[in-house]
Amino acid sequence: MTTPNQPLRRPQAPQSAGVTLPHLPAGAGPVIGQPVNSVDWFRRMPTGGGTVFLRPAEVEQND
Amino acid sequence: MVDERRALYRLAVDLFAPGAELSDNLADHPIVRYEIGRALAGHGGLDLARLTEVAAMRVRDVGVAVVSDPAGAELLEAPLRIVAPPGASPQPLTEADGDRFDTVLAIVADGVRLFRELAPEMAEDLLAHVSALAVLKRETSGGVVSASSRYVPGIVLIDEPSLPIEVAEALVHEGAHEKFFDLAITKEFLDARADGADYFENSWSHARWPLEQTFAAWHAYSCLAQFNFSIGAEQLGPDSLLPKARERANEIGDWLLAHEGVLRADSRRLLHGLTGERTGQGGDGVAVRSEVDCATLCAEIREDGHFRVLSDVRIRRANTGRAVVGRVAEPPALYWLDGDASWLVGQLNGENPTSFELLLSRATEEWHVSSELAARRLRSSLGSLVSSALIESTPVSTNSEKER
Numbered sequence: 287m288t289t290p291n292q293p294l295r296r297p298q299a300p301q302s303a304g305v306t307l308p309h310l311p312a313g314a315g316p317v318i319g320q321p322v323n324s325v326d327w328f329r330r331m332p333t334g335g336g337t338v339f340l341r342p343a344e345v346e347q348n349d
Numbered sequence: 350m351v352d353e354r355r356a357l358y359r360l361a362v363d364l365f366a367p368g369a370e371l372s373d374n375l376a377d378h379p380i381v382r383y384e385i386g387r388a389l390a391g392h393g394g395l396d397l398a399r400l401t402e403v404a405a406m407r408v409r410d411v412g413v414a415v416v417s418d419p420a421g422a423e424l425l426e427a428p429l430r431i432v433a434p435p436g437a438s439p440q441p442l443t444e445a446d447g448d449r450f451d452t453v454l455a456i457v458a459d460g461v462r463l464f465r466e467l468a469p470e471m472a473e474d475l476l477a478h479v480s481a482l483a484v485l486k487r488e489t490s491g492g493v494v495s496a497s498s499r500y501v502p503g504i505v506l507i508d509e510p511s512l513p514i515e516v517a518e519a520l521v522h523e524g525a526h527e528k529f530f531d532l533a534i535t536k537e538f539l540d541a542r543a544d545g546a547d548y549f550e551n552s553w554s555h556a557r558w559p560l561e562q563t564f565a566a567w568h569a570y571s572c573l574a575q576f577n578f579s580i581g582a583e584q585l586g587p588d589s590l591l592p593k594a595r596e597r598a599n600e601i602g603d604w605l606l607a608h609e610g611v612l613r614a615d616s617r618r619l620l621h622g623l624t625g626e627r628t629g630q631g632g633d634g635v636a637v638r639s640e641v642d643c644a645t646l647c648a649e650i651r652e653d654g655h656f657r658v659l660s661d662v663r664i665r666r667a668n669t670g671r672a673v674v675g676r677v678a679e680p681p682a683l684y685w686l687d688g689d690a691s692w693l694v695g696q697l698n699g700e701n702p703t704s705f706e707l708l709l710s711r712a713t714e715e716w717h718v719s720s721e722l723a724a725r726r727l728r729s730s731l732g733s734l735v736s737s738a739l740i741e742s743t744p745v746s747t748n749s750e751k752e753r
Contacts, residue, residue, distance in 0.1 A: 321690040321733035323613075325357070325673075325683040326541050327499075327534045328389035330561075336432040337526045337565055338496040341588055342554075 350528075351377075351477050353535040356667040357683065360674075361385050363663050364681040365395035377480045378404050379504035383427050386500060391680035407444070408481060409454055412461030413505075413520070416483040417454075419445035425483055428501040437491025442484045442509060453484050453509055460516020467517065468579040471572065475524030478531050479505055482520075494588050495519035499561075502530040515586035518573070522590070525572040529565045535685065536615035539564070546611040549604050553597065560611060567605055570598035571623045649735065650728040652709075655702030655743045662739050664694055674739055684737060690730040694740070702743040705731075 355376040362369050365388055375381050380403035388395045406424045408414035418424060421441040429439050442450050465472040480503035485493060487509040496506045505523040510516050532538050539561060546560040558566060573594035585591055602624045609617055658664070661677040672691035676682045686694065696711060697703050705727070712723040734740040 320537070321687045321730045322674075322737045322739065323537050323685045323687075324540070324737070325534055325685060327539075328386050328683075329391065329680065330541065330544060334431070335500045336496055336498045337523075337562065337569075338432050338434070339494045339522060339588075339590070340434060341492045341494055 350531055350535055353667040353669060353671060353673070353685075354531050356665040356671075357534055357673045357685075358382060358385055360663060360665040361389055361681065361683070362395065363665070364675045364677055366397055369397055371400075375400060375404050377503060379481050379501050380404070380406070380424060380427070382503055383501040386502075389680055389683070409444075411454060411458035412465070413457070413476060413479055414481045415454060415457055416441055416481055416504075417444045417450065419443045421483065425504070428483075428496075428498050428504055428506060431498045431500060432493060432496035432506055434491040434493060437493075438489060439485045439491060439493060439506070440489040441506075442486050446486075450484075456510050456513055457482065457484065457516050459513035460510065460520065463513045463583075464517035464520050467581075467583070468521075468576055471521065471576060471579075475521065475528055475572065478527035479503065479520065479524050481505070482507065484509055495523050497523045497526045497530075499530050499533075503527060510586075512584070512586050514580070514583050515588075518576070518586065518589055518591060521572050521576045522569050525569040526565055529568050532615065532619070533561075537613040537685075538616045539611075540613060542611045547608060549601065549608075551597070552600060553593075560608070563601060564605065564612075564616065567598060567601035568619075568623075570594045570601060574598045650705070650731045650742070652705050652724070654705050654731075656697055656705070656708070656731060656735075656740050657702045657743060658694060658697050658699045658740050659738065660699055662699075666691065666695070676738065684739065686734075687730075689726050690734060693727070693730045693734065697740060 355371075355373060358376045358381075359371050362371055362385060365385075371381070378400075381400045384399055384403070385395060387393065403424055406416065406421065407418035409417045416425065421443045422429065425441055429441070433439055442453055444450055461472075461476075464476075482505045485506055485508050490508045493506065494508050497504065505519065505527065507516065507519045507523075510519075543560045548557040548559055549563040550557045570590070571594075573590055577591040577594055580591065590597075602620065605612070605620055606624060609620060612620065659676070663675050663677070664672050665674075666672045670688065670691055672686045672694055674684045674686060674694065692712075692715070693708070696708055708727055708731075709720065709724055712718075712727055713720045716723055716726070718726075731740070731742075735742055
């Protein structure tokens with residue numbers, strides 16, 4: 287752990303600058319799966335949210 | 350995968366606090382990730398001062414970062430609350446506990462070393478997903494042997510150990526869960542359909558698990574079964590799952606294979622890879638689905654069209670080349686792009702629309718494919734990006750494009 291422990295401020299691009307990304311080569315393979323995939327993980331809120339291994343004598347909800 | 354995860358969290362921070370940048374240390378920190386996750390779930394904004402405060406938590410590095418801060422109970426309030434069995438209030442062992450902490454720290458250090466000696470490749474793989482470990486005081490743990498939480502990813506909690514092998518096994522078990530959490534946010538893994546899927550009922554305790562927990566348990570048991578091959582004559586702890594791991598992994602794996610219709614492409618690949626089952630009809634369906642979507646989405650993409658990124662969209666690219674994209678909203682919407690779509694957004698900007706013709710010319714050259722195939726792949730990516738409201742199609746070009 288050698289990197290800073292506080293958020294750094296970097297120069298802000300103007301809103302209209304949009305995206306400035308390097309032109310990277312794409313995979314030459316066929317399209318498999320979806321080009322755009324939504325990250326639903328954070329919005330899904332299952333009950334509990336813990337994966338807990340308890341001593342067998344304690345409870346039967348072990349993962 | 351770790352770099353992709355960092356890219357996602359950095360993008361998220363950029364959406365809440367434009368211009369703020371996370372170091373690797375902050376982007377990996379479990380409580381920082383908890384705070385960002387809460388904001389992404391729609392539970393308020395992001396307090397940068399809070400991130401700085403929690404990241405100052407003291408740890409001792411013994412191969413993994415062990416929480417040592419006397420204020421650990423307050424700083425780890427969220428994971429301690431989430432994993433607490435009913436009626437229990439687990440408390441972390443810290444430097445404030447003096448020799449008792451030092452004794453445990455030495456056992457943890459030996460456990461990490463043992464893990465690396467017995468299964469070096471697995472240790473390298475799983476420990477990359479463990480940013481911190483907290484040891485629970487035995488009199489407070491309420492029967493917890495080891496635990497982790499999807500809401501506070503990156504931290505493993507273990508009961509006060511007596512043997513290094515207990516630590517090693519816990520790192521396999523919970524490290525597998527931590528890796529699963531990272532897979533779930535960086536790969537095509539599970540989606541909203543997982544919530545409506547059948548429950549799995551195991552044969553050993555008859556507990557019923559939702560799909561997400563079932564997959565997490567299968568992944569952990571699969572890793573434990575693999576680890577069991579490596580331990581030789583090592584004396585196991587009294588609560589070890591290693592002797593039962595293969596049988597349980599097989600039971601859960603068989604159920605998942607029978608229910609893989611609700612899994613997405615990468616979770617199916619992992620399932621088939623670890624179970625040794627050939628990808629069957631369900632796996633083929635992933636590719637077929639893309640063709641169907643392409644037929645629908647591609648029809649909307651005109652070859653005389655021009656495209657640009659919408660102004661409320663931000664993009665981060667991981668070292669792998671994959672791009673993660675966020676749209677400013679409450680809460681923000683996040684998307685991972687595949688290789689073609691990642692390349693494509695790198696060609697576009699937020700001001701000057703770029704023509705399909707120019708994109709096709711570049712794609713044909715850089716992808717080393719025929720113009721016909723490049724056009725098909727471009728249409729698929731453009732169609733998905735437009736339908737997700739990440740880019741827009743504009744009717745006319747500007748002079749700027751001709752100058753590029």
